[in-house]
Each structure stands twice: as structure tokens, then as C-alpha cells.
Amino acid sequence: MSAHYPTLLVTVPLLSAFVISAAGWVNKRWCFPIAVAALGVSAYSCVGLLLKVADGGVVHYRLGGWPPPWGIAYYVDQLNALVLCVVSLAALINLIAAKKSIEREFPEKTAPFYTLYVLFVTGMLGITVTGDAFNLYVLLEIGSLTGYGLIAMGDKARAPLSTLNYLYMGTIGACFYLLGVGYLYIVTGSLNMADIAHLLPPLYHSKAVLTAFIICLVGVWVKMAFFPLHGWLPNAYTFAPSAASSLIAPLMTKVMIYVMIRLILTVFTPQFAFGTLLVSKPIVWLAVAAIVMGALLALKERDVKRMLTYIIIAEVGYMVGGAWLGNRAGMTGAILHIANDALMTLCVFLAVGCIVYKTKGARFEDIQGLFRKMPFTMAGFVVGALSIIGVPPTCGFFSKWYLISGAIQAGQYGFMVALLFSSLVSVVLFFRIFEIAYYEPFQDHHGETHTHHASLMDEAPLGMVVPLLIVAAGLVVMGLYTGGIVSHVIRFVIPKGLV
């Protein structure tokens, strides 16, 4: 069976989506177990695949039995095996944590919600596993369409409009990518990534290839909300239901960064991206702007969830900048940060989900006295926050370390300063929250101030807190095993030409 892991990890959630959709008309209680089982199988296949790839190198899979470039082929190396594991595990943990809030927010529509949830995960996994540039686009459509549906279910008044905005931007981004693939097809005649890479070198100076690269890049930048194309993200993620925002926020942007790195490393070569094209420096400066603007915009927010959305924008700047530094340390940092950032974003969004479940909001007024009221949730939040700030031994520290050393090696001191600046801003951001949540007395909805400490503990349900704490522990474990991940997985991804 292990030979079929690459297809199982996508098709099992896909098939389960149809079963869930049908089961919802018979008995709604079946939907959740089916979804968990499907994502469980998928996560198992992903982990199995990572171990297999770490052991014996690249895995190929021919869909329909046709050889590439005529048919569609999967191509799994260390890079996408790592991202696959992160995506599937994050989706599984979030699904378990989100059960309560889904059932409370949409009691009658759990079945279609779970259906779209599972299909979204299918889309993200499919984008990551595929070795075909057009297949990637089709899966991107699935990931986006389901994402719009899930996000629009949030805040009744504001979610639909922000989703419409996201839909316009997202569609433009996806179209740009498709257009780029079309240009590549016209000049190479192939859609298979490895085959395109093989056919491209004599064409590197063609205007069509240059344009194709640029529009593909801009397309993925729109989807990952890279500054200044980030306009859709804060509203969409803030007004989304907690179950959806803690799914989409960690995965969508990270998977798109994976796509960008895949384009640079596999479809085009690093020599072309960093050598032939003289755009690395300007892109790193854009990343600097993304980091600084994300951090500053986060400072002015008075709502925890909204503040986190701006932090995501800054984090996207980290990874894009790291990838475009054009050296080994920067690329390592960017790839490591995909995994780390997915987990820490998941951690803080799960914590916000718990808070919203209990207090109905995450504005700064709502979180007063929460350390006393929800100690475990806040403990998880603190670990996530420390990781975003970059405090060892949490994993955020290590990827930032690689990024900073890459910046110094490349002589991009602006990027280094931006990283340090945003870390300092994160300290301010999170310690402000800790202060409010720790020192200010908890106010209930009648405006009465409680000063008695006893009997105030009112923690979110166990099903939500336990996954949060698992992810928080995972952040530390990831941090401790960074060396192993870099030397056994990421090291093989980066081509030898990159020093």
C-alpha cells in the first residue's frame, strides 16, 4: 500500500467529502467521525511518505498509469513531503478542536461545512503533492472556492463583503498563475514541472519565459497576501468563523509560499531566478516593506484576531524575503519557517478560537483577566506568542536564526534590521496582551468587576483545549528537533548550486 501513499493522501479526503455530504442527509452525527477518519488516513500517508522520502529519495507516481509528460505525475521530494505533513496534521488537529464551535455556530449545516473543510484540505494537499503545473491550478481552484465558502459563513454583516473582496483578488491571482502556465505551455509544449525545467534552459532569454515567470510569481503573491497585494487578508480572516480562520490562516499562505519556492527551485532554476533575473534585491526590499508594514499595522489594532492577521502579513514577508536572499541559509530559513509558521499560526488561532468560544469576541476588552479565567488556553497562547517573537527553545527562534544569518551572508542588512524590528514589535504586541489578560480584572457582561479569585475559572471545552496544548507542545518539540529536520530533510531540497 505504501506505493500508493501519494495518491491516497489526496483521494481519501476527496472521497470522504462526497460521503460526508451524503451522510448529512441521513444522520448528521456521522459527518464528524468520517471527516476525522479521512484526514487521519491522509495524515498517516503523509508521515509515511516523509519517512519514505527521507529514507530513499524522491517518489514518483503516475496517475492513470500514463508516463509524464503525457499524463499527470506526482513528484514527492523532501520539500513537499515536509509541507504535506504539516498541512495534514494541522488540518486534522484543527478539525478535532473546531468540532464544538462548528456545532454551535451552524447546528443545521454541519454537513456542508465539514464537506467544504475536507475539500479545502484536499486542495491544499493536492497543490503540494503535484508535479504538474496545470494540476496545481485545478487544485488551487478547489482550495480557493472552498475557502471562500468557509470564510463567508462568519460574521453575518461583514464576512460576505470581505469574502467578495477576497474572491476578486484570489481569482485575479489564480488567473495570473494560469496565464503564466499558458505562456510556458506555448513556448515549451509541456505542463509537467520537471519536463518544463528540462526544456527551459535554451529559452531563458525569451521574453515569453520572463513574462511567464513574473506573472506566475505575482499570481502566487496575491494568493499569499504579500505586501502590497495583501489588502484582502485582514478582513477575510478576521470575520471568518473561528473554525475556518484557524484552518485557512495557517495553511493557505504557507502553501502558496511553497508554490513560489517550487517554482524557483524546480520549474525555473535558482540560476535563472537569482542570476539571469536581477530582481532578488528589489523583492527582498519588498519583503522588508511587508515585514515593517505588517508589524506597524498590527500595532494599531485593538482586536487580537485582527492583530494576528497583520502578523501573518509580516510573516509572509519573512519567508518571501528569505527565499529571495538567494543563498542556502536564507532558503533553509524560508522552508523551515513554512512548517514553523504554519504551526505557530495554528496555535495562536486555536487559542483565539477558545477565547471567542467563551467570551464571544477577542477585542482587548474581552480578554481582561483571562489568565485567571482560562489558564490553559492562555498558556497555549503564550507559547505560540513566544514562538512568533522568536524565543528559544520554541521553533520560531530557529527559523529566524537561519533567516538572519542568510541576510548577513547576502549582505542584505535591511532585511536583517526588519527581522529584528518585527521581533521587537511582536514583543510589544504580545506583552501588551499578556498584561491586559493578566493584570486587568475580568469583567462580565453586566460590567461588574470581579475581584474574588475563587470559582472564576471557566475554561473552554476539553476538546478545544487539548489540541491547542498539543500544538503548543509541538512548537517546542519542533524547536528542539530543528537540527534533525534541517540535516535530514531540508538539506537535500536545496540544489548544490546555491551556497
Place this chain on the structure above:
Amino acid sequence: MKVVGLIIALLAGSLLVYATADFPPLGDPNSPASVHVSPRYIEKTMEETDVPNIVTSVLADYRGYDTMFETTVIFCAGVACFLLLRVYRREEPQERLYRHVLTGVTIHVKAGKLPPSPDFERIDSAWTPHDLIIKTICRLLIPFIQLFALYVIAHGHHSPGGGFQGGVMLGASVIVLAMSQDLRTAVRRLREKADALMCATGVFIYAGTGALCLLLGSNFLDYSALAPVLHVDPIMARSHGIFMVEVGVGVAVMGVMIWIYNNVSSMGKYDEGL
């Protein structure tokens, strides 16, 4: 802001046009797209899949995996419409309109009351004319539309057509019924639950065929694995496999078209349509 947008659009557009300078000439038989992968599709389709229509074999076999996800995209759209629009707790309107079937007299009936005699039929609150001609013609046409749709699905191997086109026609036939009569009549013919199950079943047939190949020991969607089950040779099995997934696509597309129409036209209430 508008000016900035215009400038950006013009710049992006001119970049795209500028890049076409390096394209091979239009219709060039030696362009990369015509010499790299296409020859195999054109020359080998018949001997490898036993399907005379190259478009069908590329769509449903060589690149069948993409098509499976395209069908899933349609399914996603249906589920998303349902999730966002369907309302279960609806408020009854103050009054409803009923029309006497024979005379065409329209009366208002207060909420919770019934019309005076069974000769009255309920009509939508937006005025619906007594359109005998449209109703009759649609009733006459719908069976033929459906028959032709089935032909389009079944004949996709040989002529332009296939699951998507046939499915849309099947969906349109029911939507025509809903528009010429009213939404309630159409929903009575095809209940919401049946329609939703049809959507899921259709895509499940496609993905399930792929999974069946997997269970029979081949790669996902490698239809030649179906040969022992269908009692034909592996090449013919590919042709049959393509037909199976085309049927799945047809069922799914039909279901989704109707599902989206019902939800959008009644704003999720399933009470009064267009």
C-alpha cells in the same frame, strides 16, 4: 485611484502583449505545443484507449485526474451555495396569492388560512401570468431535451459532447420546468435531498472509479485495471472506464446546476423562485 488602476491594467496588458513577440507563429506546425506532447495524443489515442474522439481521451484518460478535480470544483460550488444561502427558519409571509385555475381570478389569502376551494392554485407573489403557451411548449420540449442530453453523454466517445455538456442539458431541462411552471413544481419532481445526493453520487462515481482501479492493483484512475471485472481487454477497459466517469460527471453536473438554481432563485427558502 481609478487612474492608478487604469495605468496598472495598461502596463500589465502591454507586458503580456510584449511577451507574445517570442511566441511561435499562429498555426505553426513546428511550434513546441504541436511537436512535444500532442503527436502521441493524435497518433496513439485509438490504439491506446480505443476512443475515436481525441478530446475525450485527453480529457477523461490522459489527463483524467484534472477532470476529476474540475468536477469537484463544480461540486464545491454547489455545496458552497447551499451552505451560504439555505435558510431553514423562514418567516411565513403575511399573505399568499392563489389563482382560480379556470377563470384566472387571483385572490389574496391571509397567512395560516386555506383558499376557499381546491380549484385554486398557489402562485408566486411576483405576478405570474397565466401562460398556457409557454407551459405547454416546455412540457413538450423537456423530454426531448433530456433524451438529447443522454445522447450527448453517451456519444461523447465519438462526437463532441460528454458528461459536462450532457449534464448541463439535463440540469437545464429541470430549470426550464421550474421557470415555466414554478419552483415548487420542479422541487416536487426532484426533491432537495435527492438532488443533493445526486451531486455527491456523481462525483463519487468518478473518484470511485479511480479508487476501484487502485483496489484492483493498479495506479489511481488507470482504467486498464478494470479489464478483468468488465471481461474485456485492457484497451477496451479504458474506453469503458472513460464512459463510467462521463456518466458520473453528467449526474454531478446536472445535480449541481439544479441545486445552485434552486438555492439562488429562492434565496435559500425553497418557497418562491424566479
